[in-house]
Amino acid sequence: MNKQEEERRSRLLKMRAERLPDIKKQFEEAQNRNFNSNFAPGGKDEKLLKKSKAVKKTTKKAVKETPKKNEEKDLRKVNLSVSTKKGEMVHHQKMLSQDVNAQATQHIIGLPVNKSRYNGFKGTQVTNAQIKSARPDPEAVRIIPIGGVGEFGIGKNMTVVEYKGEMIVIDMGSLFASEDYPGVNYMVPDIKYLEDNRDNVKAILFTHAHLDHIGACRHLLPKFNLLTPIYGTDFTIGMIKKQMSELEDVPELNYQVVDPLKHEKFQVSEHFSVEFIHVLHSIPGSTAIVVRTPNGTIYFSGDWRHEENPMGVQTDYERIDEIVKTEGIDLMLNESTNIDSPGHHPHSEYDVGENLGKVMDNYAGGRIIVSCFSSQIGRIELILKEAAARGRKVAFSGFSMINNIEVALRTKSVKVPKDTIMKMEDIIKLPDEKVCIICTGSQGEMNAVLNRMVTGAHKYIKIKSTDTIVFSSNPIPGNEPHVVSTVDGLLREGASVIQNGKSHITNLGPLHLSGHAYFEDHVDFVTRIHPKNYLPYHGEFYMLQHNAEMAENVIGIPRENIIISDDGDIIEFSKDKKIRKHGRISVGNKLYDDADQPVHEAVVKDRIHISREGIFIIVLTLSKKTGHLVKTPDIVSRAFIYLDNSEELIGKIRHYLRQKTDKSISTDPELKVLKEEIKEDITHILFDATGHTPIVIPVINKV
Numbered sequence: 001m002n003k004q005e006e007e008r009r010s011r012l013l014k015m016r017a018e019r020l021p022d023i024k025k026q027f028e029e030a031q032n033r034n035f036n037s038n039f040a041p042g043g044k045d046e047k048l049l050k051k052s053k054a055v056k057k058t059t060k061k062a063v064k065e066t067p068k069k070n071e072e073k074d075l076r077k078v079n080l081s082v083s084t085k086k087g088e089m090v091h092h093q094k095m096l097s098q099d100v101n102a103q104a105t106q107h108i109i110g111l112p113v114n115k116s117r118y119n120g121f122k123g124t125q126v127t128n129a130q131i132k133s134a135r136p137d138p139e140a141v142r143i144i145p146i147g148g149v150g151e152f153g154i155g156k157n158m159t160v161v162e163y164k165g166e167m168i169v170i171d172m173g174s175l176f177a178s179e180d181y182p183g184v185n186y187m188v189p190d191i192k193y194l195e196d197n198r199d200n201v202k203a204i205l206f207t208h209a210h211l212d213h214i215g216a217c218r219h220l221l222p223k224f225n226l227l228t229p230i231y232g233t234d235f236t237i238g239m240i241k242k243q244m245s246e247l248e249d250v251p252e253l254n255y256q257v258v259d260p261l262k263h264e265k266f267q268v269s270e271h272f273s274v275e276f277i278h279v280l281h282s283i284p285g286s287t288a289i290v291v292r293t294p295n296g297t298i299y300f301s302g303d304w305r306h307e308e309n310p311m312g313v314q315t316d317y318e319r320i321d322e323i324v325k326t327e328g329i330d331l332m333l334n335e336s337t338n339i340d341s342p343g344h345h346p347h348s349e350y351d352v353g354e355n356l357g358k359v360m361d362n363y364a365g366g367r368i369i370v371s372c373f374s375s376q377i378g379r380i381e382l383i384l385k386e387a388a389a390r391g392r393k394v395a396f397s398g399f400s401m402i403n404n405i406e407v408a409l410r411t412k413s414v415k416v417p418k419d420t421i422m423k424m425e426d427i428i429k430l431p432d433e434k435v436c437i438i439c440t441g442s443q444g445e446m447n448a449v450l451n452r453m454v455t456g457a458h459k460y461i462k463i464k465s466t467d468t469i470v471f472s473s474n475p476i477p478g479n480e481p482h483v484v485s486t487v488d489g490l491l492r493e494g495a496s497v498i499q500n501g502k503s504h505i506t507n508l509g510p511l512h513l514s515g516h517a518y519f520e521d522h523v524d525f526v527t528r529i530h531p532k533n534y535l536p537y538h539g540e541f542y543m544l545q546h547n548a549e550m551a552e553n554v555i556g557i558p559r560e561n562i563i564i565s566d567d568g569d570i571i572e573f574s575k576d577k578k579i580r581k582h583g584r585i586s587v588g589n590k591l592y593d594d595a596d597q598p599v600h601e602a603v604v605k606d607r608i609h610i611s612r613e614g615i616f617i618i619v620l621t622l623s624k625k626t627g628h629l630v631k632t633p634d635i636v637s638r639a640f641i642y643l644d645n646s647e648e649l650i651g652k653i654r655h656y657l658r659q660k661t662d663k664s665i666s667t668d669p670e671l672k673v674l675k676e677e678i679k680e681d682i683t684h685i686l687f688d689a690t691g692h693t694p695i696v697i698p699v700i701n702k703v
């Protein structure tokens with residue numbers, strides 16, 4: 001060891017020796033610390049307990065001796081014996097309520113003042129007042145996104161096109177709520193604006209049957225005039241009808257089934273004519289919609305992807321080119337989902353099918369369980385084909401899977417090889433190598449089929465080590481941890497798991513294809529459409545921005561012809577074919593639970609508050625005659641402290657309550673006032689002991 005090193009060591013040892021008593025003390029403190037460490041010997045409340053006894057004495061004395069004028073003041077101080085200042089508690093409560101509010105209102109669209117480069121005001125700041133007071137152009141066509149732009153997550157797609165009081169509505173989607181919203185399953189747009197203008201709505205159009213486009217139907221369609229025509233392809237209308245059939249009162253609606261390959265133009269009102277265009281996406285019956293207005297032609301892209309070698313009919317590029325050539329597109333609304341994925345779509349759906357076949361070959365001895373999105377009818381068709389070719393039978397599992405297949409069969413949107421589909425209860429009687437199951441749960445949903453197969457909760461299937469499970473899907477952002485937990489569960493059972501995107505491990509893949517165009521597909525398509533004006537839609541704010549940047553920087557659409565809007569913004573499309581942002585309507589969200597019942601925002605806030613701080617209930621029974629406590633107060637703590645471990649704190653609270661009620665006899669405050677005071681004091685005591693402010697509910701009975 002050289003000299004320098006020696007010196008360093010001795011310096012360190014000296015430092016340690018100096019700090020040792022401190023470290024020891026900290027260690028001992030940590031050892032003694034438990035939930036109510038404040039009351040432990042040496043804890044800060046030990047002093048308080050002593051003080052409290054002292055206070056008790058002085059209070060008694062005070063009652064006897066203090067002149068009457070001070071009595072009231074004293075009463076508020078009944079033996080709280082807390083060391084934290086009330087201000088600290090109030091501060092904690094304020095911060096908490098800010099947090100809870102922030103969490104519970106992420107979906108609320110206030111009056112956004114969008115300062116982005118594409119805000120329609122060349123990026124300059126515009127005040128809400130300016131936006132509100134803008135005078136509308138009576139000759140303009142108004143495009144108003146009710147939902148689906150710049151929200152947290154993709155969903156809730158709904159757009160209104162309006163001209164001189166005539167309105168058409170495109171799509172009516174729902175949005176799955178994140179885990180920030182306890183007990184909320186999904187949200188749908190608040191359509192007060194349309195309800196107020198109910199009779200002006202001339203037609204409702206649906207681009208395709210994904211839930212982010214039709215998921216709100218059950219709640220919203222019954223609010224419109226029942227005679228309003230509802231247009232969509234047969235599969236889309238089939239899925240809407242299926243959804244509506246789950247309502248208690250199924251409304252009779254005016255459905256109009258459209259075949260987009262017929263190129264029909266529907267004059268839906270005096271000023272609007274609409275045409276559906278067949279496009280490729282990941283669900284049957286997907287379309288774009290062309291709306292012809294007095295000010296020009298608008299192209300709503302819907303959701304789309306491009307494939308060189310598609311299953312089924314190619315996107316109707318011929319018709320699109322014809323419209324572009326003969327009339328031109330004055331305004332294009334284009335979806336933004338995969339704008340951040342570089343390049344073109346890398347492979348075709350056929351490759352996925354082929355690879356699923358390879359899985360069946362490589363794992364020929366056992367059952368094959370394929371999990372995918374239930375709406376991917378094309379994918380399901382490929383699985384059926386590959387299974388049939390290998391003599392496997394196929395059964396479906398999962399509510400939405402069976403629903404979608406039913407509609408697909410009814411509308412002839414799926415080709416099924418003869419004698420391939422079997423019922424679940426029958427397929428399990430076959431030898432394993434003859435079994436293929438297509439199920440939901442690829443997103444790791446707790447209660448979906450795949451997880452139930454892992455836990456043994458599934459009626460027919462329990463995962464075994466000879467099973468092979470294929471994830472023919474990608475996790476939707478946010479679902480990754482759930483997918484991991486499902487995969488872990490499957491692996492623990494000894495099963496083989498093949499996930500898309502992990503071909504370096506399994507040598508098998510790709511096993512999934514996204515339904516949305518990649519960046520270069522957008523470049524090609526927007527070049528083809530050659531729109532005068534451009535509105536990115538269907539995306540979170542950054543996606544809209546990237547889509548707009550693509551349009552400006554790659555396609556060369558001038559910045560003033562591109563607008564990124566928020567839900568509720570009114571975009572005016574004028575006679576001279578210019579677009580500008582002009583005014584707002586009020587928009588919002590309605591929350592629903594998994595039983596399709598509405599959830600009030602106040603309930604969500606309470607749930608968040610309780611999940612963070614808990615709830616504390618005190619039940620006091622007072623004698624009507626004497627006002628004294630008749631029995632020991634009942635105390636209930638939920639999601640807060642475990643009562644059995646908190647005797648001292650509870651003792652302190654009981655003691656406080658006894659004193660408080662005794663005091664109240666002489667002054668006889670109103671029950672409401674007494675409750676309020678008890679609530680405040682108990683909150684303070686609990687905060688002092690735990691650093692938390694649960695919801696405190698005092699209940700007072702008089703007998």
Ligand SMILES: [Zn+2]
Pocket residue numbers: 208210281303515
């Ligand atoms: Zn879609």
Ligand SMILES: [Zn+2]
Pocket residue numbers: 157210212213303538
């Ligand atoms: Zn969509």
